[in-house]
Amino acid sequence: MKEFHKINLLYDFYGSLLTERQQNFIELYYGEDLSLGEIAEQFDVTRQAVHDTLKRAEQILENYEEKLGLVGKFSQEYRSIEEALNFLQRYQAGQEPDGLDKSIEILQSILRNRQEF
Amino acid sequence: MKEFHKINLLYDFYGSLLTERQQNFIELYYGEDLSLGEIAEQFDVTRQAVHDTLKRAEQILENYEEKLGLVGKFSQEYRSIEEALNFLQRYQAGQEPDGLDKSIEILQSILRNRQEF
Numbered sequence: 001m002k003e004f005h006k007i008n009l010l011y012d013f014y015g016s017l018l019t020e021r022q023q024n025f026i027e028l029y030y031g032e033d034l035s036l037g038e039i040a041e042q043f044d045v046t047r048q049a050v051h052d053t054l055k056r057a058e059q060i061l062e063n064y065e066e067k068l069g070l071v072g073k074f075s076q077e078y079r080s081i082e083e084a085l086n087f088l089q090r091y092q093a094g095q096e097p098d099g100l101d102k103s104i105e106i107l108q109s110i111l112r113n114r115q116e117f
Numbered sequence: 118m119k120e121f122h123k124i125n126l127l128y129d130f131y132g133s134l135l136t137e138r139q140q141n142f143i144e145l146y147y148g149e150d151l152s153l154g155e156i157a158e159q160f161d162v163t164r165q166a167v168h169d170t171l172k173r174a175e176q177i178l179e180n181y182e183e184k185l186g187l188v189g190k191f192s193q194e195y196r197s198i199e200e201a202l203n204f205l206q207r208y209q210a211g212q213e214p215d216g217l218d219k220s221i222e223i224l225q226s227i228l229r230n231r232q233e234f
Binding site: 013016067068070078082085088089104 | 130131133134184195198202205208209220224
């Protein structure tokens with residue numbers, strides 16, 4: 001399940017750099033949870049061919065992330081935005097008097113990091 | 118100046134996909150504002166060669182953006198984070214009673230969009 005999430009994230013960022021066939025297989029296998037056999041049947045190829053195409057596609061996605069690191073960077077940022085939102089909601093509910101200040105600091109830090117990026 | 122900003126943004130995202138020479142030239146021309154002639158002298162090539170390498174590198178960066186659209190997506194998000202921060206600061210200063218609610222809405226919308234991305 002962990003691997004599924006990772007590949008889906010990489011695919012969201014870099015998927016359009018894959019061939020159409022690679023995209024099809026990734027979407028069916030990771031997105032719609034079809035088996036290798038089911039995809040093989042649908043495309044009239046061997047199970048091994050589906051496996052190899054998927055492995056190759058995953059490798060390409062991972063190579064792009066290794067070079068660009070955008071998934072890692074923006075996943076970290078996603079967690080910061082969640083944290084800022086959480087502070088605001090706790091502040092609004094009277095549970096965190098510092099929540100407003102903390103949230104402002106987090107958002108300022110996100111914008112600063114982007115400028116340095 | 119507008120073009121400089123755009124190329125620098127594209128380079129921040131996709132620069133590591135360029136060759137080392139392309140990266141060097143982009144950094145010197147767009148980052149450090151050297152002229153074509155100055156770069157040509159430094160690398161002992163013609164001014165035309167520098168020009169062609171830069172044009173080719175820009176084309177590659179723009180092709181990646183055309184496929185992936187990440188600069189556009191995250192630039193828009195940057196403006197939303199700025200907006201949310203602005204609302205919080207105005208709320209804190211007593212200038213915008215709705216600022217807290219508006220900011221929460223913006224942050225929720227950013228996180229929702231990312232999940233759909």
